[in-house]
Amino acid sequence: xxxxxxxxxxxxxxxxxxxxxxxxxxxxxxxxxxxxxxxxxxxxxxxxxxxxxxxxxxxxxxxxxxxxxxxxxxxx
Amino acid sequence: xxxxxxxxxxxxxxxxxxxxxxxxxxxxxxxxxxxxxxxxxxxxxxxxxxxxxxxxxxxxxxxxxxxxxxxxxxxxxxxxxxxxxxxxxxxxxxxxxxxxxxxxxxxxxxxxxxxxxxxxxxxxxxxxxxxxxxxxxxxxxxxxxxxxxxxxxxxxxxxxxxxxxxxxxxxxxxxxxxxxxxxxxxxxxxxxxxxxxxxxxxxxxxxxxxxxxxxxxxxxxxxxxxxxxxxxxxxxxxxxxxxxxxxxxxxxx
Numbered sequence: 001x002x003x004x005x006x007x008x009x010x011x012x013x014x015x016x017x018x019x020x021x022x023x024x025x026x027x028x029x030x031x032x033x034x035x036x037x038x039x040x041x042x043x044x045x046x047x048x049x050x051x052x053x054x055x056x057x058x059x060x061x062x063x064x065x066x067x068x069x070x071x072x073x074x075x076x
Numbered sequence: 077x078x079x080x081x082x083x084x085x086x087x088x089x090x091x092x093x094x095x096x097x098x099x100x101x102x103x104x105x106x107x108x109x110x111x112x113x114x115x116x117x118x119x120x121x122x123x124x125x126x127x128x129x130x131x132x133x134x135x136x137x138x139x140x141x142x143x144x145x146x147x148x149x150x151x152x153x154x155x156x157x158x159x160x161x162x163x164x165x166x167x168x169x170x171x172x173x174x175x176x177x178x179x180x181x182x183x184x185x186x187x188x189x190x191x192x193x194x195x196x197x198x199x200x201x202x203x204x205x206x207x208x209x210x211x212x213x214x215x216x217x218x219x220x221x222x223x224x225x226x227x228x229x230x231x232x233x234x235x236x237x238x239x240x241x242x243x244x245x246x247x248x249x250x251x252x253x254x255x256x257x258x259x260x261x262x263x264x265x266x267x268x269x270x271x272x273x274x275x276x277x278x279x280x281x282x283x284x285x286x287x288x289x290x291x292x293x294x295x296x297x298x299x300x301x302x303x304x305x306x307x308x309x310x311x312x313x314x315x316x317x318x319x320x321x322x323x324x325x326x327x328x329x
Contacts, residue, residue: 007082011092018106018306024266042105050079057090058266064110065101070090071082 003075006055010045014067017042021059021068027052030059093117095126095146102140106306108296109138111263112205112272116176117145119276125284129172130164132157134181137212138205141176155186158193161200165283172283174201179220180210183245187219190245197254197288201279204246204291206321207298215301219243222320227301242320246293250326256288258327262295262317264310287329295321 008030015038022030022045031048038044045068047053055072095117103109120129126147133141135154142149152160157175165173182190182204193200209227210216216229220242224233234242250258257279261272272294279290295317299309 005077005082007079009083014100016105020106020306020310023307023310055082055089056266060090061266061269062111062263064103064105064107064114066092066096066110066114068090069088069092071084071087072089073077073082073087075077 004054005073005075006053007050007071008047008053008059009069011067012038012044014065015042015044016065017044018064020062020064021045024058024062026056026058027054029053093121095121096144097146099143101144103137104300106299106309108207108263108294109205111269112203112294113141113144115269115273115276119273119280120147123277123280125172125280128170132161132175134175134177136178136181138176138178155181156189157181157186158189158200158202162193162198165198165200172280174203174280174283176203177205178211179206179208179218183219183243191248194249194289194291195252195254199283199286199288201283201290201292204293205296206293207296207301208317209298209301211298211301222316244321246291246326249291254289255291255327256329257282257290259325260293260295260321260323262313262323264297264313
């Protein structure tokens with residue numbers, strides 16, 4: 001069976017830590033950095049469980065600040 | 077697979093639309109405006125209309141829309157965006173002219189302009205962000221505020237006997253002969269975002285084809301005005317807003 005590998009990059013300086021991407025992710029990949037903030041003082045999103053990402057773009061679609069880019073590779 | 081092997085330009089399936097510039101949006105974290113801005117930029121880019129698109133920004137939170145999307149913009153007086161869009165489209169019929177308005181702009185001070193522009197069948201698109209509150213001025217009651225909803229100017233909840241009923245203006249517009257497409261969408265989930273994008277595309281195509289006035293209402297959140305977190309605001313939206321503002325096409329000709 002083909003394995004789907006996904007990954008996202010977050011523009012951490014644009015991220016406002018609204019948590020919408022964390023909730024939208026069906027695989028529980030994303031989380032907000034607990035003890036780190038960006039220059040504007042927001043706890044930005046990051047890939048807490050990168051192995052689970054399937055590159056479905058749900059996080060990027062709901063992101064109000066368009067700071068998520070999505071990558072996807074299907075291994076045959 | 078290693079992350080470095082996945083994160084390569086050839087594997088990219090979703091990127092930030094190039095029409096959105098680098099300016100930091102002033103919107104609160106989790107605001108629906110950001111999502112709709114992104115969709116407008118994406119749709120214009122995909123339709124190849126960036127050289128002919130003219131937006132009319134309102135007074136309200138979206139007043140700075142011209143700072144974020146790299147197309148031509150006009151800034152209208154409060155509520156007068158459809159009147160300005162009418163003039164623009166009539167003078168330059170080959171341009172894509174759209175307004176981007178909130179509920180305070182479109183359904184309160186601009187009701188007359190909105191209804192008459194729609195009734196005249198102007199070939200413009202009206203994007204209507206309905207979050208049931210005045211967001212920019214600090215969360216006061218709007219015409220679209222739901223019965224029982226608490227705001228700064230109705231702290232015990234909106235009452236029908238005192239404040240009247242919430243105004244579903246898209247339903248009014250759908251009854252006019254001048255409109256060709258009236259739809260109500262939302263952006264709280266990935267599926268809803270995709271539907272809203274399709275609706276915007278259809279509306280812009282209608283405007284370019286000269287079919288009449290298209291209205292895309294986006295039922296949105298104002299988590300700051302509603303005094304909720306962005307995630308809780310999305311839940312509140314699903315529980316309360318859709319009873320008064322049900323989703324779907326109200327008119328599609």
